[in-house]
Amino acid sequence: MGAINWVGFDGDDTLWRSEDYYRKAEAGFHDILGRYVDLDESRNVDHLLTVERRNLKVFGYGAKGMTLSMLETAIELSGERISAAHLREILEIGRATLEHPVELLPGIREAVEAIAGRHEIVLITKGDLFHQEAKIEQSGLADLFHRIEVVSEKDTRTYTRVLEELGTQPDGFLMIGNSLRSDIEPVIRLGGWGVHMPYHVTWAHEAEHGLDEASPRLLTVENPSQLPQAVAQIASRAG
Amino acid sequence: MGAINWVGFDGDDTLWRSEDYYRKAEAGFHDILGRYVDLDESRNVDHLLTVERRNLKVFGYGAKGMTLSMLETAIELSGERISAAHLREILEIGRATLEHPVELLPGIREAVEAIAGRHEIVLITKGDLFHQEAKIEQSGLADLFHRIEVVSEKDTRTYTRVLEELGTQPDGFLMIGNSLRSDIEPVIRLGGWGVHMPYHVTWAHEAEHGLDEASPRLLTVENPSQLPQAVAQIASRAG
Missing domain, CATH: 3.40.50.1000 (HAD superfamily/HAD-like)
Incomplete structure (x- = not known):
């Protein structure tokens, strides 16, 4: 020694593996968000990262904070037009990320x-x-x-x-x-x-x-x- | 010694102090939820605790888990009728709980x-x-x-x-x-x-x-x- x-x-x-599950969550999130906003605009695609960084000092790292940031981003970008059913789907994406296999x-x-x-x-x-x-x-x-x-x-x-x-x-x-x-x-x-x-x-x-x-x-x-x-x-x- | x-x-x-802030959060949550369901029915009032307990094994303890459980409860009890604006208010209640003074x-x-x-x-x-x-x-x-x-x-x-x-x-x-x-x-x-x-x-x-x-x-x-x-x-x- x-x-x-x-x-x-x-x-x-x-x-x-970890980041793959976060990327998968983000893809699912963008599928839902794409029904409300144009994801070809980079400011829409980048908005989740902006919100996550803003929230780091309150939420810290991890999938629960990411889920809360996804919900916040979706409500914000949709101008509060997003349905409760779609927000529930985002919640489920967060739960799946917390429960992913190791x-x-x-x-x-x-x-x-x-x-x-x-x-x-x-x-x-x-x-x-x-x-x-x-x-x-x-x-x-x-x-x-x-x-x-x-x-x-x-x-x-x-x-x-x-x-x-x-x-x-x-x-x-x-x-x-x-x-x-x-x-x-x-x-x-x-x-x-x-x-x-x-x-x-x-x-x-x-x-x-x-x-x-x-x-x-x-x-x-x-x-x-x-x-x-x-x-x-x-x-x-x-x- | x-x-x-x-x-x-x-x-x-x-x-x-801690539980006071959680109770305050719950009161704010029920104010919002009361616009969608009858809170005189005990099963409605008790539903948050049911959801929180169900989620403990995935979320653990703490205000982020409580916030996710409040959102889930509101979507569930309202039959997905709750507005994004009200869900945003619930998110803000969660953030305020995380940021309460010590x-x-x-x-x-x-x-x-x-x-x-x-x-x-x-x-x-x-x-x-x-x-x-x-x-x-x-x-x-x-x-x-x-x-x-x-x-x-x-x-x-x-x-x-x-x-x-x-x-x-x-x-x-x-x-x-x-x-x-x-x-x-x-x-x-x-x-x-x-x-x-x-x-x-x-x-x-x-x-x-x-x-x-x-x-x-x-x-x-x-x-x-x-x-x-x-x-x-x-x-x-x-x-």
């Missing part, structure tokens, strides 16, 4: 097991506490992790607190995740290490970051099977 | 400070992570607590995990709260101690419990000024 004491894993789109990324269990054999591992996942706990339970991966943290935001403040609780300096911490904004940038800013495993879709909000992607503290992999080697490589740099 | 190692405090309606119960700061002078204290609060963190921050009490835990459910399983993390046996743990169901019953079942401080209103769901209120492990107080003495009394029993 190198000087990496703890390896952190993100949950959504790192261990299991489907692990191919090869992730083996990767997590291999890394857990060499390092202490912690799951650090952002969003709605209740929904995240349900997904962790359904994933069947909970027992592999030495610690599990559900957090409301992933910024340097949150990682500072979590690293303190883990009893490690940032230089001994490596974070694995699909979001440069939430999983990698704050950890590298603190002096830690990152492995970026991009997912095929990224929410626009998460796509924004201020990271130097050429940082020597960062490796990028294409799929879970490459994770153990990337962790070993960083551990030898850090050690 | 007796053999009580840790004293736990509930948040909502123990440190700060108003400490009179005397609670002094009580928490006095108890913190003699025991390690932990805040254990249930509900929406994002909303609870916002309330904890606004309360100005965060620095008094040695640990803060936001949990999705308060049952024996949750308290077992938290007590393990605190490194205490149940016999060394005392929980203070307004809900016999969530704050007192599971702790006493595990072999711990409780101080019950009833709030003037209790959500119907929280009012149900299976506790023997004559338990020698339980004291009841009327207001925060009586808390330090009640804790001292239990500490001497436990010591």
